[in-house]
Amino acid sequence: MTVHEIDEALSAMARCSTALLRECDAEQRRMEKLDELSELGIEQRAGQQGARYEADSVLLSVRLRLANNNAENHRAAAREFVSWWVDVATTAWKSAVLGTPLLYARVGAAAPNILMAEGDLAVVPTADDHTRQLVEFGAFLDSPLPGSTYDHDEDHAAAPADLAASSGLLLRRDVTGEVRVVDDEFPEARRRRLWGGFWVDHRIPAIPQPDELDFLLAGTPTEFAKPLRAAAREVIQAAMAGVRVSELGDSDAPWTGAESAEFDRLSESLDRLTALLAAYAQAIINCLPAVRAAENSQNDTHSTS
DSSP, X not given: OOHHHHHHHHHHHHHHHHHHHHHHHHHHHHHHHHHHHHHHHHHHHTTOTTGGGXXXXXXXXXXXXXXXXXXXXXHHHHHHHHXXXXXXXXXXXXXXXXXXXXXXXXXXXXXTTOOOOGGGGGGSOOOOHHHHHHHHHHHHHTSOOTTOOOOOOHHHHHHHXXXXXXXXXXXXXXXXXXXXXXXXXXXXXXXXXXXXXHHHHHXXXXXXOHHHHHHHHTTOOHHHHHHHHHHHXXXXXXXHHHHHHHHHHHOOSOOOHHHHHHHHXXXXXHHXXXXXXXXXXXXHHHHHHHHXXXXXXXXXXXXXX
């Protein structure tokens, strides 16, 4: 892809991400409004015999359920779309620093809801050999020999399947009945192979680690590098907030006042994670011209020396 084509693609992703985030906010507001109406109705009907069965009350309950589902689906869709934008922006950034081409196929690697052409799947990383071997061995152990009185253990059988799914792999049986481990071609599996634990554990795309971030920003003017570092840090902090929220939610012990306040604060940070990812993607885009200029200047220096 040319620089112009890359910038056009990123600009379109920014525009579409903004539109989807607005739709997501609208669905969230609708859900919250219906929830308020539902709570108000419950208070007004308290003690009124049969009131809960009135058609208007039931309809409100149905609408609230639909609104909750719509809001949840929009949040998930927005996270996937914005994460795709981040992935392409990061890939373009690395391409500019390393002087390597950005392939059209790579732009589609994390695209939500889109199946890739068979020949384009080569740009998506495969699972590491160790993971693939574990899945293959687990599937082999769970496969009975023909004619055997094998006692199938559902829990044991789930282990290789779970590892395969989390690694973006798929277990299939060939015409001979043998289990084969193949790369899953669907978007969720591609995201898992592209981003590993970042996506599986935190539902965010891979963010450069500190050493890699230093390398990518070497020579980039401070006025661009500083906001990008800050944006990356905010994404990681929000993702870590999600880890702590899960820990608090899993605790059976009564919460202290401090823990309740911590939960509310961290939940608010977690709720902003998709918006923070969008800000991070935009920070990369803002940085790209300076990165390209720095690399071009360095190349010119090398060519004249």
